[in-house]
Amino acid sequence: MPPKERIAYFYDGDVGNVYFGPNHPMKPHRLCMTHHLVLSYGLHNKMEIYRPHKAYPVELAQFHSADYVEFLHRITPDSQHLFANELARYNLGEDCPVFENLFEFCQIYAGGTIDAARRLNHQLCDIAINWAGGLHHAKKCEASGFCYINDLVLGILELLKYHARVLYIDIDVHHGDGVEEAFYFTDRVMTVSFHKYGDMFFPGTGNVKVIVFWQIVGLVNSCYIYCSSLVFPL
Template identity: 70%
Template sequence: MPSIKNKISYYYDSEVGTSYYAPNHPMKPHRLSMTHSLVLAYRLHENLDVFRPRKATTSELAQFHAEDYVDFLSKITPNTQHEYLTQMQRFNLGEDCPIFDGLFDFCKIYSGGSIEGAVRINHGTSDIAINWSGGLHHAKKSEASGFCYINDIVLATLELLKYHARVLYIDIDIHHGDGVEEAFYLTDRVMTVSFHKFGDLFFPGTGDLGDIGMNNGKYYSVNVPLHDGMDDQNFIDIFKSTMQKVMEVFQPGAIILQCGADSLAADRLGCFNLTLQGHASCVAFMKSFNIPLLVLGGGGYIKSNVARCWANETATLLGRTLDENIPEHEFYYEYYSDASYQLKVQQKNPIENLNSCSYLQDIKTCILNNLSQLEVAPSVQMHELPPEAFIPELDDSALNEDELSRNIIKNMAVNEMESRDRE
């Protein structure tokens, strides 16, 4: 059977890579510049439709988020935050979610990429859309959480629902996708599936096996709570078993896949043993269903490993296998000395796998039994479509190779700024 060639769009704006949360903060948007540079080094962009995303409008952000919260984000700056102490507490801004220069533009850019990717999928101009700057799954309607301010995933899902009766959301970040699950907990039009570490007060503390949705959404929230030390073999097994059944019973028209890289081995905030290959196997499996697919980033707190992961998964979506030797390239090549300039995760001390075979089998049995309660995919009476988001013309927004190179050069200032934080 001949392979299907997908139309793949890829969103990147150099401005996101120069954003800086705070000294010693684990979230480093600089990883996005490194990812993009590695995509260029492997020449993956030659087979992608590359776009600079427009900034989402405040009205688009308010499609999910409370207007007063969006208005607050639009006004506050590091110089004025002392004037908003009450609002900061109300909206959960502070140590984990600090106020930094360009915060609102940062939110509008990463959200714009996810919304535009959904629009292109709706119009059939892309089969797969990639926005590594997106995937900020913890943000709530009126609250920042877990380094996330605006929930671009919810916004992209709402866009997809304009054209698709059912949308599937999958989360392989080590943290539970709580913000997305909460947004769609009562509906059968969105199924959320999260594979994550659970227990031991691990953030955010949600995502137990028994959290399955309510009312019309009962059984449409699927949680796979895992323990420390999860390895490739067991992760891939439970991922494929779960997702095969989900695809059979839910039959989505579009899929969003959040690829948080903190589930990789050796992550600063993670506790799994996944390799790049194990992580990418989830991407390859979901691609194999040939359903329109929006692929997003998420967590990941070793910059070199995040870049390796997302560049490798860009290649996976293109059907390519990358050379294990990372190509020499300008600006960021030296960051990969941590694993001898190889496309692999360097893990000195693997974490003991606390996921017993019996525990995993019990989880799998419970999840499959719950999914079996859904005999057929829900039918949806479609109504008049809401106004469509703006979709850019390729000639106006596509970046050529020279522009891509210039964008990388613009990011060089961040090297000096972050030199004290290098891995």
């Protein structure tokens, strides 16, 4: 029999305590519900459970601009009225509101993805899970689509420290525009997004006709064929 796969599971109970607002569709408390389901089904017995570190500002700035990270660090619901220009510049508002413990929330979910990538890099696990992550819309200098820090980009950057190339597959209903944009001009990351498009559906990008051909990004034919063999069966 093949050896059992080693699964690393990252969870911090504080991540579900934040509140985006009464009418906001983002409900982080669902992360706590998911964790309780994991416990109820006894799945935690099949995994190694870790509490992620809170990502440091310098880690977040590996992708995001330092001024944007610093602004997220200091903005609060009580002080936001003093920063109207900055709120507009960084796209904070109705979709991406300022709430209590915003920066800590970002630190927790980003730290989980960074830790997951590091354990994979050091071959300490075969599968790494961070349900709190996946905020794929955040851009280098602004929030977008309920996403403030793009933990996926940070995780991929960690993987690239040990691996020549990374294949990123996004199965969220929305186009993974933030990750695609971050690695658009490199041949080391191939992004594939399965999502709904059309009818003014957010974010409005990801037309099936928009494809970065392998000749543009520098992939050799054998690499492109191999990636296609992995993706198309999905």
